[in-house]
Amino acid sequence: MKRHGLLIVDDEKEILRSLTLTFADEYEVFTASSGTEALEILKQQSVALVIADQRMPEMTGAELLEKVFQINANIIRMILTGYTDTASLIQAINKGHIYQYITKPWERQELRVIVKRALESYELALENQRLLAELQAANERLKDENIFLRNEVCRELQCADIIGQSPVMQKVFGLLNRVLNNSITVLLTGETGTGKTLLACYIHHHGPRREKLFIEQNCGTLPETLLESELFGHKRGAFTGAIQDRKGLFEIADGGTLFLDEVSEMSPALQVKVLQVLQQGRFRRVGENEFRQADVRIIAATNKDLRAEIQKDRFRSDLYYRINVFPIHIPPLRDRISDIPLLAQHCLNKYRRKLNSQVTGFSQEALQGLCNYDYPGNVRELENLIERALILSTGPQIEADEWLPALPVNTGGVTRMEQLERAEIERLLERYQGNLALVAKELGVSRTTLWRRLKDYRVQPDKDSDVSK
Numbered sequence: 254m255k256r257h258g259l260l261i262v263d264d265e266k267e268i269l270r271s272l273t274l275t276f277a278d279e280y281e282v283f284t285a286s287s288g289t290e291a292l293e294i295l296k297q298q299s300v301a302l303v304i305a306d307q308r309m310p311e312m313t314g315a316e317l318l319e320k321v322f323q324i325n326a327n328i329i330r331m332i333l334t335g336y337t338d339t340a341s342l343i344q345a346i347n348k349g350h351i352y353q354y355i356t357k358p359w360e361r362q363e364l365r366v367i368v369k370r371a372l373e374s375y376e377l378a379l380e381n382q383r384l385l386a387e388l389q390a391a392n393e394r395l396k397d398e399n400i401f402l403r404n405e406v407c408r409e410l411q412c413a414d415i416i417g418q419s420p421v422m423q424k425v426f427g428l429l430n431r432v433l434n435n436s437i438t439v440l441l442t443g444e445t446g447t448g449k450t451l452l453a454c455y456i457h458h459h460g461p462r463r464e465k466l467f468i469e470q471n472c473g474t475l476p477e478t479l480l481e482s483e484l485f486g487h488k489r490g491a492f493t494g495a496i497q498d499r500k501g502l503f504e505i506a507d508g509g510t511l512f513l514d515e516v517s518e519m520s521p522a523l524q525v526k527v528l529q530v531l532q533q534g535r536f537r538r539v540g541e542n543e544f545r546q547a548d549v550r551i552i553a554a555t556n557k558d559l560r561a562e563i564q565k566d567r568f569r570s571d572l573y574y575r576i577n578v579f580p581i582h583i584p585p586l587r588d589r590i591s592d593i594p595l596l597a598q599h600c601l602n603k604y605r606r607k608l609n610s611q612v613t614g615f616s617q618e619a620l621q622g623l624c625n626y627d628y629p630g631n632v633r634e635l636e637n638l639i640e641r642a643l644i645l646s647t648g649p650q651i652e653a654d655e656w657l658p659a660l661p662v663n664t665g666g667v668t669r670m671e672q673l674e675r676a677e678i679e680r681l682l683e684r685y686q687g688n689l690a691l692v693a694k695e696l697g698v699s700r701t702t703l704w705r706r707l708k709d710y711r712v713q714p715d716k717d718s719d720v721s722k
C-alpha cells in the first residue's frame with residue numbers, strides 16, 4: 254500500500270530532524286523550514302497530513318494551515334506549539350480548522366498514535382467522498398432513466414385523449430393546432446387540474462421535436478439555488494455538495510422541450526437567466542464562466558395571473574413578453590360542464606383497468622350529480638372522485654350515492670347545468686337581439702330544441718322574434 258505523505262514545517266532544524274526520525278519508518282516525510290517552502294512542496298507532492306509549528310518568522314503555523322485548508326480541505330492539519338499562546342491557538346483552530354494541537358515537548362509514542370488516528374479519519378473522509386460521488390452518479394443515472402421512462406409513458410399515452418367537445422375546449426384545440434408543427438413558445442394558463450401538463454405533453458409529442466426529450470420541471474418545488482443548478486447544471490465545487498460537474502435540464506432537453514410548470518414561482522434572478530436562454534439561446538452552468546448553447550422549446554404553465562404578479566414586482570415583464578408569445582387559456586371544468594359526461598366515462602375507462610373493476614358506466618342520477626358539482630380541483634378532482642367511486646361501487650354501474658359523500662346535494666328543481674344553460678341562452682338572446690336562428694346556431698342545437706328550452710326555462714324572447722326566422 255502506498256505510504257501517506259507527511260509534511261512537517263518548522264523553522265528549527267532540530268525539530269524537523271526529530272520528527273522525521275519519529276515518522277520516517279511509516280510515512281513518506283517531507284520537511285520545510287517555512288510556510289512558503291511548505292506551500293511549494295504541497296504543489297508537487299501528495300500530502301495527507303501537515304504538522305506546522307505555530308511560531309515561525311514570516312508565516313505563522315495558523316496562517317499556513319488556513320492556506321492548506323483552502324488548497325485541500327481533506328489534508329489533516331496539526332499545529333505544534335511551545336507556548337501556552339491561547340490567542341493564536343484559538344485563531345489556528347478556527348481559521349485553520351486544525352485537527353489537533355500538540356504542545357512541546359511531546360511524547361514520541363503518543364504523537365505516533367495521534368498521527369495514525371488522524372490518518373485513519375483522513376482515509377474515512379476520502380472514502381466517504383468517493384461513496385458520496387458514486388451515490389450522486391448513481392442518482393444522476395436514475396434521474397436520466399426516470400426522464401426517459403417518463404417520456405416513454407407519455408409517448409405511449411400519446412397524450413392521445415384530450416376530451417373536450419364544449420365550444421370553449423374546441424377553441425383551445427383550435428389554438429393547439431397552431432403550435433403543433435412549430436417550436437413556438439407556449440404559455441398555458443388555467444387553474445390547477447385543468448390539463449396544462451397534459452396539453453404540454455401533447456404539444457411536444459405531436460410536434461417536430463417528438464423524437465427528442467420532453468422534460469418537466471416544476472419551478473415551485475425547489476429552493477432558488479437548487480432550481481438554478483437543476484435547470485442550468487453546475488461545475489464541480491460551485492457550492493458545497495457539488496462534488497462533480499453536472500448537466501442541467503436545458504442541456505439534457507437540447508433539441509427537445511422543457512416544460513416549466515408554475516413558472517411564476519421562479520425568483521427574479523433566475524427569471525433573468527431563463528430570459529437569456531430564450532433570447533440568446535445561451536446559459537451558464539452555476540460556477541462556470543463560459544456560455545453554453547441550448548436549443549430548447551419552452552412551454553410554460555401557470556395558475557396565476559402573471560400580469561398581477563408583474564404589478565407586485567414578482568414577475569419580470571420582459572420575461573412575460575417573451576413567454577407570452579402564444580398563450581392558451583384552459584377554462585375551468587365548471588365552465589364546460591357539457592364535457593363532464595365524456596370526461597367521466599374517459600376517467601372511468603382509465604381507472605377500470607387500473608383497479609380491475611367490472612363497473613362500466615354511471616347511473617343517470619350519478620351523472621347528474623357529477624354535472625352539478627363545480628370542481629375547484631377541475632379534471633383532477635373529477636378523476637379522484639371517479640377513482641374513489643370505482644373502489645366503493647359494488648354494482649355494474651356507479652350509483653349516485655357513491656358520489657354523495659363528496660358532492661353537494663342539489664337543491665331545488667333546477668340543476669346547475671340547467672342554470673348555466675339558461676344563463677347562456679339569455680346571454681345569446683341579448684347578443685343577437687332575440688334572433689333565435691342565430692342563437693340556435695351558436696348553441697349548436699336546432700331551433701325546435703331551442704324553442705323547447707325557452708319554454709322549459711320560461712325565458713321570453715323579444716316580442717318581435719320569430720322561431721321561423
Ligand SMILES: Nc1ncnc2c1ncn2[C@@H]1O[C@H](COP(=O)(O)OP(=O)(O)O)[C@@H](O)[C@H]1O
Pocket residue numbers: 414415416417443444445446447448449450451452596599632633636
Ligand atoms: N381534457 C382532458 N381530457 C382528458 N383528461 C384530462 C383532460 N384535462 C385534464 N385531464 C387529466 O386530468 C388530470 C389533471 O391534468 P393536469 O394536466 O395534470 O392538470 P394541470 O397540469 O393543469 O394541473 C390528469 O390526469 C389529466 O390527464
Ligand SMILES: [Mg+2]
Pocket residue numbers: 449450451514
Ligand atoms: Mg400540472
